[in-house]
Amino acid sequence: MIRIGIVGGAGYTAGELLRLLVNHPDAEIIFVHSNSQAGRPITDIHPDLVGELDICFSGNVSHEIDVLFLCSGHGKSRIFLEANAVPEKVKIIDLSSDFRLADKAAGFVYGLPELNRDIILNNNKIANPGCFATAIQLALLPLAKEHLLKGEIHIHAITGSTGAGQQPSATTHFSWRNNNVSIYKPFVHQHLDEIRQSIHQYQPDFKKAINFLPVRGNFTRGIFASLYLSCPLEKEVIQDFFKDYYESHPFVHILTKSPALKQVINTNKCYLFVEKHEDKILIISTIDNLIKGASGQAIQNMNLTFGLPETTGLQLKGSAF
Numbered sequence: 001m002i003r004i005g006i007v008g009g010a011g012y013t014a015g016e017l018l019r020l021l022v023n024h025p026d027a028e029i030i031f032v033h034s035n036s037q038a039g040r041p042i043t044d045i046h047p048d049l050v051g052e053l054d055i056c057f058s059g060n061v062s063h064e065i066d067v068l069f070l071c072s073g074h075g076k077s078r079i080f081l082e083a084n085a086v087p088e089k090v091k092i093i094d095l096s097s098d099f100r101l102a103d104k105a106a107g108f109v110y111g112l113p114e115l116n117r118d119i120i121l122n123n124n125k126i127a128n129p130g131c132f133a134t135a136i137q138l139a140l141l142p143l144a145k146e147h148l149l150k151g152e153i154h155i156h157a158i159t160g161s162t163g164a165g166q167q168p169s170a171t172t173h174f175s176w177r178n179n180n181v182s183i184y185k186p187f188v189h190q191h192l193d194e195i196r197q198s199i200h201q202y203q204p205d206f207k208k209a210i211n212f213l214p215v216r217g218n219f220t221r222g223i224f225a226s227l228y229l230s231c232p233l234e235k236e237v238i239q240d241f242f243k244d245y246y247e248s249h250p251f252v253h254i255l256t257k258s259p260a261l262k263q264v265i266n267t268n269k270c271y272l273f274v275e276k277h278e279d280k281i282l283i284i285s286t287i288d289n290l291i292k293g294a295s296g297q298a299i300q301n302m303n304l305t306f307g308l309p310e311t312t313g314l315q316l317k318g319s320a321f
Contacts, residue, residue, distance in 0.1 A: 147202070
């Protein structure tokens, strides 16, 4: 069994991680750390785990584990690791943004399996990608691999409210978010840096603008991203590039019809749809921001680093309704 510790256990990504791990055949949860909730039953904060997990939040960190998931807010993982000496034998999977960029990586590798699977297999420190970054990169990597990103890229992506984390704010509470849509951080979203970094692994000469409009949706979970760019190739040729690229990646599926967001909710899947409009490619990419965009992908990375099939514990079913 893989002995697991979780830091930052009271948030959305930790809650999702726990829901997945309690049904993972090779996982044993040793502790769930939380400074704010130490001593309280986990089910006080994650009540859907009643009958699944009968332990309390811990104020201490045990080293008798095989893997440590860091689920605290952005900036806090680096602080935690500076204050706590984690043994070299313990694998670390960080769900914050602290180590995603190469110039700040501190020994971490970027954990997008569909890009870096072979690298992830042989590393003990994994920086889990951002949710928007996951959906957008999966839409662009097959084109970057063929050096087909020649002009500006235009992206409109809408995300559920859980993408903002558990801490309430003026733009996440129900009365503001419900029946409402708004754009935030246009053209300057923090995930753009990791998107460009990944594109450069295949196409280092790409210098064009990535015009990204992130949108707050009036739903709780999921990302629906639509991207378009210029490309002279026929639709069938482009679709073949996508099929070939993802042939060995079990969670990415190329559809013949445009997907609906609900189809991927509560799964670790990404659905991609590609079509051509005159000289423009349109790509639709849909994921669950809490699973493929966070906790599910973290478990996928854990599976890889321990030599398990990456689908282990992640055979989850979505719904069309």
